[in-house]
Amino acid sequence: MFSFTKEQKIIDISGIHLGGQPGVNPTVLFGGFFFKGNADFNNAKKQLEEMYKLSKKTGNPAIPDFFIKKDELMVKIIDFIVENVPKNYPFSIDIIDPKLKIEILKILYDKKLLARTIYNSIHVGITDEEQDSLKKYTPEAVILVAFNPKDQSPDGKIEVLESGANLTSKGLLEIAKDIRIKKILVDTAAMAPGDNSGAAIAAIPVIKEEYGLPTGCAIHNVVEKSKWLHEFEIARKSVDASSNVNIPLFGGDFAIFGPVENINLVFPIIAWRDILISEYAENYFGIKPADFHPRRKLF
Amino acid sequence: MQNVKTSVIGSYPVKVNNLELMKDYFDQKKSSWNKYIDKAVNNQIKAGIDIISDGQTRDPFVNIFTRKLKGCRIRGRTEVIDKVRYIEPITVNDQRYVKKIIPKNKEIVGLITGPYTLTKSCVDLFYNNKKELAFDFAKALNHEAKNLEKYVNLISIDEPFYSVEMPEYAKELIQTVFKNVTCDKRLHVCGDVSKIIPKLLEMPVQILSHEFKASPHLFDKFKEYDVSKNICLGSVRSDKTTIETVDEITKHINCGIDIFGEKISQISPDCGLRHQARNIAYQKLKNLVIAGEKIYG
Numbered sequence: 001m002f003s004f005t006k007e008q009k010i011i012d013i014s015g016i017h018l019g020g021q022p023g024v025n026p027t028v029l030f031g032g033f034f035f036k037g038n039a040d041f042n043n044a045k046k047q048l049e050e051m052y053k054l055s056k057k058t059g060n061p062a063i064p065d066f067f068i069k070k071d072e073l074m075v076k077i078i079d080f081i082v083e084n085v086p087k088n089y090p091f092s093i094d095i096i097d098p099k100l101k102i103e104i105l106k107i108l109y110d111k112k113l114l115a116r117t118i119y120n121s122i123h124v125g126i127t128d129e130e131q132d133s134l135k136k137y138t139p140e141a142v143i144l145v146a147f148n149p150k151d152q153s154p155d156g157k158i159e160v161l162e163s164g165a166n167l168t169s170k171g172l173l174e175i176a177k178d179i180r181i182k183k184i185l186v187d188t189a190a191m192a193p194g195d196n197s198g199a200a201i202a203a204i205p206v207i208k209e210e211y212g213l214p215t216g217c218a219i220h221n222v223v224e225k226s227k228w229l230h231e232f233e234i235a236r237k238s239v240d241a242s243s244n245v246n247i248p249l250f251g252g253d254f255a256i257f258g259p260v261e262n263i264n265l266v267f268p269i270i271a272w273r274d275i276l277i278s279e280y281a282e283n284y285f286g287i288k289p290a291d292f293h294p295r296r297k298l299f
Numbered sequence: 300m301q302n303v304k305t306s307v308i309g310s311y312p313v314k315v316n317n318l319e320l321m322k323d324y325f326d327q328k329k330s331s332w333n334k335y336i337d338k339a340v341n342n343q344i345k346a347g348i349d350i351i352s353d354g355q356t357r358d359p360f361v362n363i364f365t366r367k368l369k370g371c372r373i374r375g376r377t378e379v380i381d382k383v384r385y386i387e388p389i390t391v392n393d394q395r396y397v398k399k400i401i402p403k404n405k406e407i408v409g410l411i412t413g414p415y416t417l418t419k420s421c422v423d424l425f426y427n428n429k430k431e432l433a434f435d436f437a438k439a440l441n442h443e444a445k446n447l448e449k450y451v452n453l454i455s456i457d458e459p460f461y462s463v464e465m466p467e468y469a470k471e472l473i474q475t476v477f478k479n480v481t482c483d484k485r486l487h488v489c490g491d492v493s494k495i496i497p498k499l500l501e502m503p504v505q506i507l508s509h510e511f512k513a514s515p516h517l518f519d520k521f522k523e524y525d526v527s528k529n530i531c532l533g534s535v536r537s538d539k540t541t542i543e544t545v546d547e548i549t550k551h552i553n554c555g556i557d558i559f560g561e562k563i564s565q566i567s568p569d570c571g572l573r574h575q576a577r578n579i580a581y582q583k584l585k586n587l588v589i590a591g592e593k594i595y596g
């Protein structure tokens with residue numbers, strides 16, 4: 001049981017509140033939409049609706065995270081967002097290729113979607129062109145991935161935010177500040193098992209205490225890469241979903257929980273965890289949960 | 300060049316592909332750093348250098364050590380937050396890799412950033428006692444030196460701070476780092492060392508290395524002493540992008556020979572080349588090698 005001495009910043013992205021002391025706001029859940037080959041947008045629509053239903057029921061805000069790997073699907077995915085993500089609801093765009101990132105920013109601008117966009121992500125691989133593009137077409141919020149290839153510990157993650165670990169000329173926080181991004185989320189960069197994977201969780205309270213920024217991660221990636229779990233088929237899904245409870249338990253604010261298919265497991269588990277945290281946070285610290293918190297809805 | 304060898308002081312410029320590192324992260328693959336060591340080492344070999352370094356490609360010379368020493372954490376600068384201790388080899392794996400990839404006629408210099416330079420470069424939030432911190436760094440570095448000597452021909456301690464401020468326990472620090480280390484030892488102090496030459500001549504190393512190219516007045520200063528140590532003669536500038544011609548370097552080495560004679564055992568750049576463009580660093584080394592061959596055959 002803990003609260004942070006550093007003042008915690010709560011950011012509002014289209015009505016979704018991210019950040020704060022443990023027990024105030026519910027954990028925000030980013031559900032991944034991955035499109036391959038002949039993308040099944042009808043199924044994606046159903047999954048999106050289902051995710052919003054669960055979000056309404058539990059009180060845990062849902063943000064669809066659209067993973068874009070190929071440029072031929074880019075416009076189709078944006079059209080899908082325009083048609084299916086309710087007006088004023090936020091979404092995140094998850095792209096690795098810097099060229100695609102630059103292209104998508106222009107499209108998001110043209111479609112007037114930047115005010116709802118969470119840019120996933122800025123990291124040490126950012127190019128000058130990408131920075132220029134972000135200055136021109138600035139999204140509402142960004143996720144900074146605190147991956148430091150030289151040091152996977154919480155200190156290493158702070159180093160990359162602070163100074164860029166001599167990989168970039170300045171730290172990721174300063175890069176975001178120069179772009180004039182006001183709403184910053186920090187992803188603590190979950191590593192593969194055996195590569196200090198637990199540090200992604202350990203870093204959550206460290207980063208929140210240092211910067212007071214909304215912090216989370218995609219801890220389920222570690223489960224995906226835990227090959228030994230493949231022998232335990234029934235348990236594997238539960239472990240995958242429940243790995244996310246580590247995030248609120250360590251004071252985190254959001255979970256990028258992987259494929260949207262997992263919503264039925266993830267939302268109730270996180271809502272349950274958030275209720276427990278809220279109970280002890282109120283009992284010990286007098287922290288009241290937000291009006292839309294699962295504890296107010298389900299308990 | 301039978302007895303006089305071309306060497307480097309330490310760092311060599313390489314461009315790290317950050318995007319590739321990120322792609323490995325997104326694929327949850329562990330990135331290998333060997334390709335960057337390859338680039339630094341291969342360039343030195345191609346230029347004809349005899350004593351090769353790993354290029355110190357991972358980090359600046361302070362962070363390489365403080366990143367892996369217990370009690371340190373890196374923020375803007377390194378902060379010392381607990382007792383400094385050696386918990387794992389720092390540069391040994393990279394040197395072991397270098398040993399694997401170089402031809403048998405090449406030698407390796409192991410690089411250690413000196414305890415006083417580490418002390419002066421860190422923000423001390425724990426000791427509140429510079430001497431105690433410096434000796435704990437020295438003891439930790441002694442473990443590294445003992446591990447390192449299995450893979451290298453020579454260990455070089457880099458102590459640039461000695462030219463700015465030499466503590467009365469400077470010699471003792473170097474002794475501590477090299478306690479029970481039997482390979483050849485070099486002390487590199489860049490900057491103007493003219494006022495500390497007598498103390499440098501007492502250091503427990505076989506070779507003294509200084510930036511004679513940027514500070515040619517050192518020739519006259521050293522002339523005043525009976526130099527019993529071997530000399531690694533800095534012969535191209537590491538802080539200027541101008542590439543010295545072979546003739547210019549030859550002339551400079553001859554000036555060194557006038558002062559030190561056979562005591563010159565190595566010729567090298569003045570300091571690490573990290574801040575140079577790669578093509579410039581390479582050309583500087585290449586001209587150094589040609590100049591050395593012209594003089595020493």
